[in-house]
Amino acid sequence: MPSAVSLTDAGKRYVKYDDVPLLITRAWRFSTGQRRSQLWALRHVDMEIQPGESVGVIGRNGAGKSTMLRLLAGVTGPTEGIVRVRGRVAPLISVGVGFHRELTGRENVYVNGVILGLTTREIDGLFDSIVAFSEIEDFIDTPVKFYSSGMFVRLGFAVAVASDPEVLLVDEVLAVGDFAFQKKCFDRMEQIRSGGATIVVVSHNMAAVRSLCSRTIVLDGGVPVFEGATDEAISIFHEMLAKRGISAEELPAIKITDFTLQDEQGNPTAHFEVGDEMTFCVEAQFAEPSENPAVLLRIYTEDGQLVYGEVPVLSEPTPVDAGGMVRWIVRLPALLPTRSYSAEALVGTRLAVDAPMSGSRPILFYVSGRPFVLGAADLRATFEARAYPSTDIDQGAKPSGETSPRPVETPAPGVADGSENFGEAPSTLVPPDEQFDHS
Amino acid sequence: MSARTEVGFELKGERSKLGPLLADLWRSRDLTRLLAKREFLVNYRRASFGVLWAIGLPLAQALIVGLTLSRVVRFETKGPYALFVFAGTLPWTFFNGALTVATNSIVIGSELATRVYFPRAVLPIVTVLSALRGFIPSVAVLIGLAAIFRVPLGLDLFLLIPATVLMVTLTAGFSLVLAALQVYFRDMKFIVAASTLPWFWASGAIFPLDKLGSMRHWLELNPVVGMIEFYRASLGTASAGWGRSVWICAAWAVGLIALSLPLYRRYDRVFVDLL
Numbered sequence: 123m124p125s126a127v128s129l130t131d132a133g134k135r136y137v138k139y140d141d142v143p144l145l146i147t148r149a150w151r152f153s154t155g156q157r158r159s160q161l162w163a164l165r166h167v168d169m170e171i172q173p174g175e176s177v178g179v180i181g182r183n184g185a186g187k188s189t190m191l192r193l194l195a196g197v198t199g200p201t202e203g204i205v206r207v208r209g210r211v212a213p214l215i216s217v218g219v220g221f222h223r224e225l226t227g228r229e230n231v232y233v234n235g236v237i238l239g240l241t242t243r244e245i246d247g248l249f250d251s252i253v254a255f256s257e258i259e260d261f262i263d264t265p266v267k268f269y270s271s272g273m274f275v276r277l278g279f280a281v282a283v284a285s286d287p288e289v290l291l292v293d294e295v296l297a298v299g300d301f302a303f304q305k306k307c308f309d310r311m312e313q314i315r316s317g318g319a320t321i322v323v324v325s326h327n328m329a330a331v332r333s334l335c336s337r338t339i340v341l342d343g344g345v346p347v348f349e350g351a352t353d354e355a356i357s358i359f360h361e362m363l364a365k366r367g368i369s370a371e372e373l374p375a376i377k378i379t380d381f382t383l384q385d386e387q388g389n390p391t392a393h394f395e396v397g398d399e400m401t402f403c404v405e406a407q408f409a410e411p412s413e414n415p416a417v418l419l420r421i422y423t424e425d426g427q428l429v430y431g432e433v434p435v436l437s438e439p440t441p442v443d444a445g446g447m448v449r450w451i452v453r454l455p456a457l458l459p460t461r462s463y464s465a466e467a468l469v470g471t472r473l474a475v476d477a478p479m480s481g482s483r484p485i486l487f488y489v490s491g492r493p494f495v496l497g498a499a500d501l502r503a504t505f506e507a508r509a510y511p512s513t514d515i516d517q518g519a520k521p522s523g524e525t526s527p528r529p530v531e532t533p534a535p536g537v538a539d540g541s542e543n544f545g546e547a548p549s550t551l552v553p554p555d556e557q558f559d560h561s
Numbered sequence: 562m563s564a565r566t567e568v569g570f571e572l573k574g575e576r577s578k579l580g581p582l583l584a585d586l587w588r589s590r591d592l593t594r595l596l597a598k599r600e601f602l603v604n605y606r607r608a609s610f611g612v613l614w615a616i617g618l619p620l621a622q623a624l625i626v627g628l629t630l631s632r633v634v635r636f637e638t639k640g641p642y643a644l645f646v647f648a649g650t651l652p653w654t655f656f657n658g659a660l661t662v663a664t665n666s667i668v669i670g671s672e673l674a675t676r677v678y679f680p681r682a683v684l685p686i687v688t689v690l691s692a693l694r695g696f697i698p699s700v701a702v703l704i705g706l707a708a709i710f711r712v713p714l715g716l717d718l719f720l721l722i723p724a725t726v727l728m729v730t731l732t733a734g735f736s737l738v739l740a741a742l743q744v745y746f747r748d749m750k751f752i753v754a755a756s757t758l759p760w761f762w763a764s765g766a767i768f769p770l771d772k773l774g775s776m777r778h779w780l781e782l783n784p785v786v787g788m789i790e791f792y793r794a795s796l797g798t799a800s801a802g803w804g805r806s807v808w809i810c811a812a813w814a815v816g817l818i819a820l821s822l823p824l825y826r827r828y829d830r831v832f833v834d835l836l
Binding site for chain 2: 136137139143144145146148192193195196197198199200201202203204205206207208209210211213219220222224225229232233236237238239241242288
């Protein structure tokens with residue numbers, strides 16, 4: 123069977139523009155013979171993807187991922203090599219692109235479907251299933267500018283997947299929308315794939331790549347450095363990040379000699395289940411004596427956001443003499459959502475915010491979190507819910523019977539205590555077009 | 562699903578092949594039609610008088626020019642001067658309006674264009690077609706006006722059809738070329754805006770060509786002259802010998818379309834690299 127997607131020694135070179143392209147600047151450059159600098163965003167890529175296969179593409183920012191997407195979508199041509207795609211490509215890139223705010227959902231479904239390569243007649247046939255999938259039946263004839271962002275994404279995704287594409291290109295889009303819908307999207311993609319379509323996932327989200335792709339390609343500097351099983355690809359990507367990590371400055375006086383991560387039993391590991399205890403060991407050698415050596419541990423998400431950092435004030439200072447060594451053991455629970463993280467340790471000679479510190483190489487680790495947890499940390503909330511039958515509400519009973527002993531007998535209108543609007547008349551509870559906004 | 566035409570693509574190098582490019586363009590006719598409809602709706606849905614603006618603009622222009630200029634100079638025109646001017650400002654407003662928007666169309670469409678492939682030529686063509694939607698009803702106004710002025714209308718009226726075809730082709734030709742250039746030279750739209758006024762004065766929209774003497778031959782090289790004369794011819798108010806200017810206009814239109822072919826063949830799949 124011929125490949126659905128095939129790249130043969132494909133490469134893309136961009137010309138760097140640092141000025142506004144105008145007639146006059148062009149003429150000036152031309153007349154002075156200045157050449158622009160050029161840059162290979164992607165080079166020597168050989169890739170074959172079979173129908174029914176789903177492949178991930180990972181890499182750091184600027185590794186050539188978006189250029190790869192553009193080549194596969196056909197929006198740009200390769201500078202060298204061949205790009206071949208069989209069948210219709212539906213890019214699930216920034217879902218809802220091409221939606222016009224002034225037009226209704228219905229009108230946008232048609233325009234977007236045609237943009238994705240369907241004919242109007244095909245959309246006629248698919249229309250009901252698109253609307254059903256997006257769950258916005260009541261608002262389909264409302265201009266989309268009144269939609270919540272969640273509704274917007276749902277409709278866009280519904281059109282893209284309804285088109286039954288042979289090749290589906292998936293970008294970071296799955297980060298948006300509520301979880302129930304995300305789950306639905308994953309299921310639908312799996313369904314499309316098992317129906318013989320090809321899926322290419324280009325993402326920073328290792329969890330998404332892991333759950334969707336059996337095979338993954340790692341890009342670095344525009345060149346594929348690995349192609350194989352997704353788990354292996356992810357660990358290679360992490361090693362790559364660790365090697366190239368932004369190494370903090372190093373003070374000549376302090377040398378971090380050891381920085382490791384272990385599980386509860388003391389075995390080195392880089393993979394934790396949510397709630398597991400993580401143990402970091404930091405060891406530093408001091409060339410000069412220090413009264414109160416300080417350590418700082420920082421944990422970042424893979425895209426560089428600080429999740430947690432602490433400079434502990436220890437009950438006992440640990441003075442060290444010249445040539446001496448300090449060893450810290452840091453234990454903390456992995457209360458984190460599914461993602462890759464990097465941790466780094468910094469060591470200084472005194473406890474102060476602005477004190478110069480020596481940094482370690484980052485350690486990369488991965489946490490398998492609970493499903494449907496979003497954000498920087500898993501705070502393990504407990505949820506309680508209670509349903510109120512419509513009959514109770516119709517009789518004027520206010521749905522305010524929370525388990526908390528909050529006084530609800532005389533809700534003063536407009537009291538700015540940040541409480542919910544539960545004391546007010548039900549008709550003003552939620553504006554109709556916000557009811558669907560769970561995002 | 563029913564047998565879908567085999568789609569997909571094979572890209573070898575950045576240049577497109579003419580055959581697949583034209584096939585893609587032909588396949589994009591649903592897209593072109595819907596995008597044109599969208600652009601038209603979006604333009605006029607929010608305006609309180611809606612589509613009336615499309616008719617009102619050239620009419621107002623004709624009225625102002627007709628009223629003021631007829632006090633200053635008296636042009637001897639076939640038929641009433643106001644009708645003469647309206648038959649000129651109507652196609653001119655279409656041409657100028659569509660061209661101004663179309664020049665920037667590929668740049669403006671970048672959000673879409675960087676993510677989904679469709680022949681980029683669709684974008685300027687969409688603008689021209691969307692302008693055509695507003696133009697059609699004003700042709701009815703032109704005919705109505707001619708009836709009011711008791712201009713004898715004959716079979717010449719059918720010339721409105723080839724006149725409109727020529728106007729659309731000429732506008733599309735300019736739009737295609739300028740929209741492509743605008744991606745590379747972002748000052749194209751300013752050049753278009755700056756040339757609007759001299760171009761209008763040299764278009765013969767408000768004065769008859771007969772009185773120009775030898776100047777006329779130079780002026781007729783301006784394709785807009787032929788475009789306008791063709792409309793006047795359909796009302797029987799064109800200057801004698803209008804055919805020459807129409808042929809020149811047709812040559813321009815064909816030439817511009819022919820020029821746009823290698824342009825889009827070369828740049829269709831690399832426009833996004835600059836957006």
